[in-house]
Amino acid sequence: MIELDWTRAMESTALADPLPRMDRAQSPRSDKRERILDAASAVFARDGYHRARVSDIAREANIAYGLVYHYFTNKEEILRTIFEERWSGLLDAVDGVARSDASVEEKLESVAALILDGYRVRPDWVKVVVLDILRTARFADPGQLRAVGRLFQLVARIVRDGQAAGVLRPDLDPGLACSAFLGALELVITSRVLDLVETRSAAGGPSEPDRSTARTVVDILLHGLQTGARPR
Amino acid sequence: MIELDWTRAMESTALADPLPRMDRAQSPRSDKRERILDAASAVFARDGYHRARVSDIAREANIAYGLVYHYFTNKEEILRTIFEERWSGLLDAVDGVARSDASVEEKLESVAALILDGYRVRPDWVKVVVLDILRTARFADPGQLRAVGRLFQLVARIVRDGQAAGVLRPDLDPGLACSAFLGALELVITSRVLDLVETRSAAGGPSEPDRSTARTVVDILLHGLQTGARPR
Amino acid sequence: MIELDWTRAMESTALADPLPRMDRAQSPRSDKRERILDAASAVFARDGYHRARVSDIAREANIAYGLVYHYFTNKEEILRTIFEERWSGLLDAVDGVARSDASVEEKLESVAALILDGYRVRPDWVKVVVLDILRTARFADPGQLRAVGRLFQLVARIVRDGQAAGVLRPDLDPGLACSAFLGALELVITSRVLDLVETRSAAGGPSEPDRSTARTVVDILLHGLQTGARPR
Amino acid sequence: MIELDWTRAMESTALADPLPRMDRAQSPRSDKRERILDAASAVFARDGYHRARVSDIAREANIAYGLVYHYFTNKEEILRTIFEERWSGLLDAVDGVARSDASVEEKLESVAALILDGYRVRPDWVKVVVLDILRTARFADPGQLRAVGRLFQLVARIVRDGQAAGVLRPDLDPGLACSAFLGALELVITSRVLDLVETRSAAGGPSEPDRSTARTVVDILLHGLQTGARPR
DNA sequence: CATGAATGAGAATTCATTCAT
């Protein structure tokens, strides 16, 4: 089963800092930079992007106010970086899943696990992406929107492959199916973030790897809510 | 099948019914008040709550700046009012659905149709709710959060009733099922709002009553994506 | 001993409404007008002129918002009217005292009693004059300042007469003496208004006619704080 | 005789000591901060607290608008700070006077001189305190009221000590005596600030050290206005 | 006279961004 090492994915700065670094086991630059990103994730998650002040981020990161502007040109770039550096890791992982020769069920379960696990390992980041970036995406550069769309496309490809293989019903619109799948996952997470509804397990916050939730969501999506006979 | 007359539920005035009525029974107070709410919905939907300026709302509503503060204590109260006055209409309708003696499938389809139809009839309002309120309210306004939770509870009740009646699989967590259902709907709408993915019909914006989408979403949720002995 | 009927003086509208009215035992005009003035006195006394809103005055007076502007051209005119209509009564009374052939001691005691009694009967009005009008007087029309100055002049005349009669020490500047006298009275009142210091009697608010305080203040001013021998 | 070095007590910078010092040991922070306080004193004294705009203060201080909010949370805090930082200096000085073993007469004369000298050295500040703070504080800020009350208490203590020593008449209420004393001083200053009455000297504005006024006021208060066996 | 909705200029406050040290 394909997995994504979220911790590493979270520390990767591939997109923002594509130059290979000689030796930055702990170069001060990356140190401070990461601290800013982590602090920003926490503050954005807590207060929302618009209510968060740059000074809050600096305080949370325990660095000087002005230093934020050494590493980022403006507040928005912090948000964009949070998104890009980590979303690309997710896309790569999902892409790997989609290209693998696992069964459709396994693929979807892996994607669900990737996403749910992201919330477990980095709840702040997921909150920011779910609650702020998608909301801001209307205005920000269309590249961001496209990046979000890419996740849809990857999942839609899995669906289409399943339909081509005769495993999934061919009458269903892949786009709709994909929205249903990702939407289900998103709201499962959101309802936990916001504590909207109690679920039988793992309510209220991130806990151990939540493969059972992933399995249940995929189960619902694949086999439906109805009992076996499914008369109509 | 239970339906919600969104136009009435919205207490719409100018925007939905732009023809000036001869017998404008509306008191002048509520007239202007509604105009502000409609204008705010439009502006928030277009620019997002935080980017929208109160002066924009006033201009859009064709009223004086200060009048906004005659009817609302501040900008946030406008957002809260938009949500509350209309969400309660939705809750009432869903409650009616839940209490009816239709089949589970019919109930879920009605709920889906209610929600999707809201987007068709009042895209601005749905955009505001989906993009700003559901993501901004967070922890700030517990009343708002509770109102959102109530929708979950109503749907969860439908699910539980279905399980009790033996129509729905008893092994599934109703909370999770309900998140999956509403999440699917939400992302279907969001992906249209943001134009994230093309679906076979009704992509990119509101169109005719979208019962087919409702039916498909419920179909997926009830019978699953997988092929099998699920005649329709 | 000369006394001023504050209650009547307070209801006199001589300055602002010099035309003899045919019959206004209770004409609605004067009724509302007085209510506004009373309400304004109360609100100004409580919140201060600048913090008081016209709407507060209207609410306190139990009349419609806009009606205030039927009777007064603007907020400042309310303040001016409060001052003028009632200050002129005080000036007349003090003038009567000054012209009388009572002794200096009696005159000063009467003036002190007039002022202290004003506070007893109409604490709001005195608060407004003491706390707001003198403060605003810097900017408002100089006539107001002159009206305040007239009280000084009347008292100064009493002092000068006393000096001419050989009753008061001729070496003292009448202006200074007069400031000391009125200042003492003012701070006695203010310290009660603000509850700054506890005095042996009548602390905290208006009570019965406070002739004893008047007598004590004049006693201090005339005979000094020192014990009889007054050695130096 | 105990004196208060107002210039030092004021921690004055630019206005009182306009010559740029070579060794400006002042940290930049306190430098700007003081400039704001001095500018605010000037503007408040000229226009009154409520009419003064924060932008006026910034212009007067020759700094950027927003910097005011770097040092003070809001306009009111500027007023409060002006009062507190300097009133405490006065209180300390008066306290020193009260504790000294000078005669009652000397003590009161010193207090009068302290207060009158404050007006001579820092007319702006005194105007602000007299015209805005003492009349605005009211019931709003209990801390401020308490600070004002402390002056009363210190003076009342001097009076009581004098009574205990048999120098002052025991029949007089110390609170009243103290109000009379401070009130006399206050109105002497106010009448100069507002140019209400001409006194034989020092009319209309601050001039040389005004010990003679202090002596006269104390003379009046101690020995009274009346002629009699009061050699001096 | 009464009413209270409507108007809009004015002022406070916020905070992203720049810059001197």
Add this chain to the structure above:
DNA sequence: GATGAATGAATTCTCATTCAT
């Protein structure tokens, strides 16, 4: 790199005054 003071444009909110009914 680091610091945090300095800047000022942008916006919200207030409230005296006007006006239509």
